[in-house]
Amino acid sequence: MQAEFHTFTLPNGMRVIHKEVSRSASHVALVVNAGTRDEKKGEAGVAHFIEHCIFKGTKKRKTFHILNRLERVGGELNAYTTKEETWISASFLERDSSRAIELISDIAFNSTFPEKEIVKERDVILDEIASVLDNPSDVIFDEFEERLFGNHPLGRTILGTADSVRSLGKNEILDFVGRHYCPDQMVFASVGSTPIKKFRKLCEKYLAHPTNNISQLKRKAPKAVPVFDERLEQKNHQVHHLLGGLTVGADHPDKLPLTLIANYLGGPAMNCRLSLNIREKYGMAYHIEAGYSPYQDSGVFSIYFGTDRRHHKRVEELVNKELSLLCDKKLGTMQLHDAKKQLIGQIALNQDSGPAMMTGLAKSFLLYNKVQPLSTFFKSIEEISTEDILRVSNKYISPELLSRLVYLDKL
Structure with a gap:
């Protein structure tokens, strides 16, 4: 009887889960256990900023090569940030599983964050903030949680503020990545038709490389504020x-x-x-x-x-x-x-x-x-x-x- 899903841990501490299903499309995601609540004072918006910048160049790829790698074979590459995690995901045909897993590994562990790309992406994020501010049905949720959580980091907006985003640069990005992009605080998940033996070999080839990063994840539960x-x-x-x-x-x-x-x-x-x-x-x-x-x-x-x-x-x-x-x-x-x-x-x-x-x-x-x-x-x-x-x-x-x-x- 086939297991409902397979799990294993790579030598660097990354946990992996794979569900084998008979479908033409496959889906994978690398989840980093770090989001808005893990930003230090003066870093508001940096987790989301990184999510934008990881597509802007690695040690062996420029932006075009990253964006073209999966798209040219009909696949999709995406990322998003929550208050507690950062997700890098891909959807593709099973034939391209090696291509997808290698690409995610490259942008997660080898991004170079070029200065000129940071400048461009900062303007993109400022536009994103402005578009949210134009929608009171969105703003009200951010403002409500800001009040509800008081001074706790969970009260911060994922995008940050216009002022905080303008103050972020490469140093803040590298510092956050160094503290939180650690394999022992990551999960790699997959749903697709790739046989488990092949899938495991791909993970061991592309995701098991050692890293000197040591997780500094420290979280405190929020305290209730008076009803307002x-x-x-x-x-x-x-x-x-x-x-x-x-x-x-x-x-x-x-x-x-x-x-x-x-x-x-x-x-x-x-x-x-x-x-x-x-x-x-x-x-x-x-x-x-x-x-x-x-x-x-x-x-x-x-x-x-x-x-x-x-x-x-x-x-x-x-x-x-x-x-x-x-x-x-x-x-x-x-x-x-x-x-x-x-x-x-x-x-x-x-x-x-x-x-x-x-x-x-x-x-x-x-x-x-x-x-x-x-x-x-x-x-x-x-x-x-x-x-x-x-x-x-x-x-x-x-x-x-x-x-x-x-x-x-x-x-």
Whole structure:
């Protein structure tokens, strides 16, 4: 019987996970356990800056050769930064697996960060920051977390500020890479049809080289700040309202109940509570959603909606009503049953996507050094009880526990 996935550790400490599937396309990612929260004072935005600059030249390749290496055979190369990780990923046909793994290794370990490319990329990032600032529905999440986390690094924006990005240079980039781009703080994940023996040989050839970098990863969990309610007048066309609070992270047993609650209230399905009882019933909010974002040692539960000023008070009351219902009364047996089936179905459908499957494997292996089979994970969801939902709701999402940030449109 074929194993659901294969794991091994390279001599330099890098952990590797591979799921062998019968598909024409393959997907890989190198995940570095370092992101925005790992920046020192004066480094705001450097993790994201590095993600941009790793494509700008290595010891043996110029920008064109990096960008052309996979694209010329129909593949894709990408990277992105979160508050806790940096991802370098590729999608390609199995015939090009050697090409893809070697390229990722080259840009992760041999980038030279040319000064002239840093200057150009700084302007690109400044444009990226400006484009975000033009969208209040994006800005409000950054500003809310800045308030929610206080002075903790998790409160920083991933892009940094215009001033901080202007101050970043090659020295700051090399210092961050030296502290955090260490194989023992990396996971290489793969989903594709490459046989495990061939895949392992490729990893040993391209990813197992020694390095003198010693990880300096040191993280402290954030502390809760007092509940706040900030309402700011701005030149917007509608009211943007975000409420939420600090919760537990990926290492806590309440993670699954919180995930279920967020999905039940305002997940992607059109039949979620907030959509049915506010958008569909009253037509008062085009965009309304709930979310739970778990970090390593903490998390954020939030609800966001945008609405016309004349509907704002009523929508806020209706949102509070939905939260209070979860805190005051147990979910009915059929309600909980349907909520579980919906979440399990959404996860199962998502896993049909190769990149999503690969991302899930990488994230789990990075955090827990193991990956639960889907059947085990689904069983954990099935075991959530009505008592769990009631307890977790009262502990984390009761309306009086949640902070609020509101952008009011100027009259």
